[in-house]
Amino acid sequence: MESNRAVILYRIGVVYIVVILTALVIIGRVLYIQFGEGNELKIKAEKLNLRYDNIEAMRGNILSSDGSLLATSVPIFEIRMDVASENITDNIFAKNVDTLSLCLSHLFNDKSATEYRKLLTQARAESNRYLLLRRDVTYDELKKLRTFPIFRMGKYKGGLIAIARNKRINPFKELAFRTIGWEREGNNNNVGIEGTFTNVLAGMSGKRLMQRLGNGSWRPINSENEIEPENGADIVTTINTDIQDVAESALQRELIASDADHGCAILMEVKTGAIKAIANLGKMSDGTFVEKYNYAIAESSEPGSTFKLASMLVALEDKVTDLDRWVSTGNGSFNYANRVMHDSHGGHGTITVKQAFEISSNVGISQVIYNAYWNKPQKYIDGLYALGINKTTGIEIRGEGMPRIKNTRSRSWSKVSLPWMSIGYEVAVTPLQTLALYNAVANNGCMVRPMLIKEIRKSNQPVKVFEPVVINPAIASKITIAKAHKLLEGVVEEGTAKNVKCSVFKIAGKTGTAQIAMNDNGYNKENYKASFVGYYPADNPQYSCIVVINNPSKGLFYGGSVAAPVFLDIAQKVYATSPDLHKRKNDSIQVKSSPKLLAGNRNDLQQICNVLGLSNNSDKVEDEWIKGKSNNSSYSFSSVTPKVGVVPDVSGMGIRDAVYLLEKAGYKVQFTGKGKVYKQSIEPGVFVNRGTLINLELSQKHLKQNIENNKSPKNESLEKA
Numbered sequence: 246m247e248s249n250r251a252v253i254l255y256r257i258g259v260v261y262i263v264v265i266l267t268a269l270v271i272i273g274r275v276l277y278i279q280f281g282e283g284n285e286l287k288i289k290a291e292k293l294n295l296r297y298d299n300i301e302a303m304r305g306n307i308l309s310s311d312g313s314l315l316a317t318s319v320p321i322f323e324i325r326m327d328v329a330s331e332n333i334t335d336n337i338f339a340k341n342v343d344t345l346s347l348c349l350s351h352l353f354n355d356k357s358a359t360e361y362r363k364l365l366t367q368a369r370a371e372s373n374r375y376l377l378l379r380r381d382v383t384y385d386e387l388k389k390l391r392t393f394p395i396f397r398m399g400k401y402k403g404g405l406i407a408i409a410r411n412k413r414i415n416p417f418k419e420l421a422f423r424t425i426g427w428e429r430e431g432n433n434n435n436v437g438i439e440g441t442f443t444n445v446l447a448g449m450s451g452k453r454l455m456q457r458l459g460n461g462s463w464r465p466i467n468s469e470n471e472i473e474p475e476n477g478a479d480i481v482t483t484i485n486t487d488i489q490d491v492a493e494s495a496l497q498r499e500l501i502a503s504d505a506d507h508g509c510a511i512l513m514e515v516k517t518g519a520i521k522a523i524a525n526l527g528k529m530s531d532g533t534f535v536e537k538y539n540y541a542i543a544e545s546s547e548p549g550s551t552f553k554l555a556s557m558l559v560a561l562e563d564k565v566t567d568l569d570r571w572v573s574t575g576n577g578s579f580n581y582a583n584r585v586m587h588d589s590h591g592g593h594g595t596i597t598v599k600q601a602f603e604i605s606s607n608v609g610i611s612q613v614i615y616n617a618y619w620n621k622p623q624k625y626i627d628g629l630y631a632l633g634i635n636k637t638t639g640i641e642i643r644g645e646g647m648p649r650i651k652n653t654r655s656r657s658w659s660k661v662s663l664p665w666m667s668i669g670y671e672v673a674v675t676p677l678q679t680l681a682l683y684n685a686v687a688n689n690g691c692m693v694r695p696m697l698i699k700e701i702r703k704s705n706q707p708v709k710v711f712e713p714v715v716i717n718p719a720i721a722s723k724i725t726i727a728k729a730h731k732l733l734e735g736v737v738e739e740g741t742a743k744n745v746k747c748s749v750f751k752i753a754g755k756t757g758t759a760q761i762a763m764n765d766n767g768y769n770k771e772n773y774k775a776s777f778v779g780y781y782p783a784d785n786p787q788y789s790c791i792v793v794i795n796n797p798s799k800g801l802f803y804g805g806s807v808a809a810p811v812f813l814d815i816a817q818k819v820y821a822t823s824p825d826l827h828k829r830k831n832d833s834i835q836v837k838s839s840p841k842l843l844a845g846n847r848n849d850l851q852q853i854c855n856v857l858g859l860s861n862n863s864d865k866v867e868d869e870w871i872k873g874k875s876n877n878s879s880y881s882f883s884s885v886t887p888k889v890g891v892v893p894d895v896s897g898m899g900i901r902d903a904v905y906l907l908e909k910a911g912y913k914v915q916f917t918g919k920g921k922v923y924k925q926s927i928e929p930g931v932f933v934n935r936g937t938l939i940n941l942e943l944s945q946k947h948l949k950q951n952i953e954n955n956k957s958p959k960n961e962s963l964e965k966a
Contacts, residue, residue: 298455301410302448305477307425307438309486310521310699316425316439318411322382324390327404328365329372333395338369341394348393352386353379375406382407413439421489423525423536424697426642437539438480438697441642445701448477479702483519488512488819492522495814496792497534500526503797503807507534509541510792511680511695512815515780517713518684518693521788522815540793545646545673549759550605550804551778551791552669555682556614557602557732559628561725565617568599568728574608582660586611586668589758589803602732603740605756607668614667622663626652632720633692634674638681639716641698649673669759676776680791683754683778685717686733687786690726692717734783741805742777745813750820753786754779754812756804761796772796775807781816787826790815822852844872844885844897844921854880870906872897885929892939894929895922903941911935918943 307316327333346361356364368376382390387407390396396403415425426437428446435443451474492510500508507527513520523541526534538544560566577592578585588608593600601609618625629635635650650672651657657671665671677695685692694714701709721729733753736742741756757776778791792808792815801807820826844850847869854861861873861880872894873882885894893910895903903922907914913936916922926940927933 296455297452300451300453300472300474302450302474303476304411304413304448305446306479307446308479308481309484309489310482310519311485312481313486314416315421315482315484315486316413316415318413320384320409321412322384322387323380323408323410324378324382324387325406325408326365326368326376326378327374327406328368328376329374330402330404332398332402333404337395337398342366345394345396349378352389355379381412417486419536420486420493421484421523421536423539424484424523424542424642435643437642438482442480442698446477446480449475451475478708479705481699481702482697483514483521483699484523484697485521487822488815489522489524491818492815493524493526495811496524496526499794499807499811500528500534503794503799503801505794505798505807506796507538507540508792508794508808509544509676510790510811510815511541511677512788512790512819513680513684513695515684515687515786515789516693518681518695519699519713520695520697521819523697539644540795541676541791542640542642543644543646543675545648545675545678546761546774547670547672547759548674548679549669549757549774549776550607551679551683551755551757551776552672552674553602553605553610553667554686554729554733554755555629555632555634556610556625556667557598558632558686558721558725558729559625560613560617561728562631562721563617563624563628566598566613568597568731570598570613571595572598572601572609572612574601574606574612577608579608579612581611581615581664584661584665586664599732599735600739602755603735605736605741605758611664611667615664618663623653625663625667626650632682633717634678634682638677638695639714640677640695641711645677646673646675648675648678669757676778676791676793679776679778680789681716682720683733683780683791684789685720686726686729687753687780687789690719690721690723691715692720730783733779737779737783741803742779742809744805745777745809747781747813747817750781750816750826751783752779752781752813752816753783754809756809758803773802775802775804777804777809777812779812781820782826787823788816788819844895845870845899845902847871847882849902850880850882870902892925892927892929892931892933895925895941896929898922900941900943907939913938914941915939916941916943920944 304318306314309315342362342365346365347358349361350356350358390405396405413427415422424437426439428435428439428443435441439446452472492512496508496510510522510524511520512522525536525538525540527537528534573595574588574593577588586607588606590604593604593606596609598613614625629650635648637645637647662671681692681695692715694716696711696713698711700707700711730753733755734751736755737746737752742754745752754777759774761772761774774793774795775797776791776793780786780789790812792811794807797807847866850871859880861882866882866884868884868886870884870886871882872885873880892912893906895906899921900916904914915938920943922941923944924942927937
């Protein structure tokens, strides 16, 4: 018995010791995990259940020169709901879920009220604390959401979760769209000002602590951000929205009229190089024109005859020719080695160098260059390089095309390279680089860098101001520049651009018509590039401009016929809206007679009166639309802004103003004739329903006669105006 008892006690002791040892091991392991690996495991757990998300900073604005928004960011929200919030009791949920579902359906119009109720009820049953309701919600919609049942319980009690992010918009839509550009993921997709200055515009992201939920979603732990974002800086451009609109409209009209493939236009201040307008339009498959590529800055191609100015600058600077020297154009063709050069309008016999430039004679200009440099062509090339036309302008945004001005050591140099380069072939430059050269001539030889950026602002305070940069203070001597002025003025006065000769201000410039190179075997005889580049007023240059139209296909393809009229449209608009351009040396505009009646937009009429020096009381009339009758050189204006439901008086207005005012009032419009409105089918001041058709009759002659003869059907209203 005693032996059995000893065995039992022994076994119990062994078991006891094993249990004690096991317990000690477990306690030791717990202590090791707690104090030895605790911090590391805690960090791992937090990584699995907590994370910091970036809070997007508000991207800076891009502004026009007058402060108008060209690109801006607007807040949009992702709306979620904590359906299982402890503050939303079963009673509150049951009482309000139907009304909330109906409100959500009416606001978003994407689901029925029944579908929303099912979504909310199911999420409640699943204890979903991060239910997605809608993405891309505007701030106005968010304000309405906060008034809905349950949500109106408050920021924390109502379960409404609004996650903000920014959406980029261009308030002027397509205006300068490609130049403004965009910023997308990956630097290769960055375009224009947005892409080039993305780091300046982007600002610094903030941080928010997020918690992982059971369904794999994440929600913010705190309503406040851990680190606040720092908003980006604003960029002020040199672009003038009014001039930009004129440039794009004029360019688009010509592209449509000539059924061209694409085109561009740039307007630049002569002294500063500030670009006031830059338009780029290309044809889409449906025939519409949009800004799909920055041809003005990026497209490097053969310029054609506009390059003849560079050739003449080299020759005049080297004193190998002069404006009154004689040059033979023969019958309009000349053989260089194995290739024949032609003049598009035939030969003109022996003429002066100035005349050859004015009529854009290929044979004449090539003869000047070939005769002077045939045995030393590199000297001609060196002269081109001295002008700086072989270098990029260094404009602030990415994507400027590289100019290609080869030299005698180039593999493609041949016996015909010299004469063909002299007239703008076998070379390649961008429209902007061509404009920079002409702008330098307008600026008395001083070449300035084209600039698009005026300043960088933060909190509406300038942090960096961009000043004009001089690339070359003198591309040629003063004598050479003065002769270049005569050449360019002669083109408009006597040469290929006589159709843009203006009686109000002088224009100087050069036409260009280039056949488009299709491959190494030659040029496509059907495809052309028409261009015009110059400056104005010629006697006191303030603006330079280039217009390029690619592949016009309606019969007209010369630069003077296709591109020059666009230049004139832009120039006239800028001149009409810039009173400073009219101040010349002791000169003033003499108005022989003024219109009997002026009617239209108040700001436009103020500018007209200011330009013509006509006294008026327009500054005392607060309304947008006015009409005035003249008394010698003075105008008395009064309001014609219509009341709601009342037909406005549009007599005396141009058709654009009249249609705008009538359509704004809710009426349909048809018109016949040309000139100003002298008769409208429904009398002004009559109450008629919106949608009523109003017919307008236009005639400057009838309006003038009716006023002078006191027989106008609107005489009573005109007298009152």
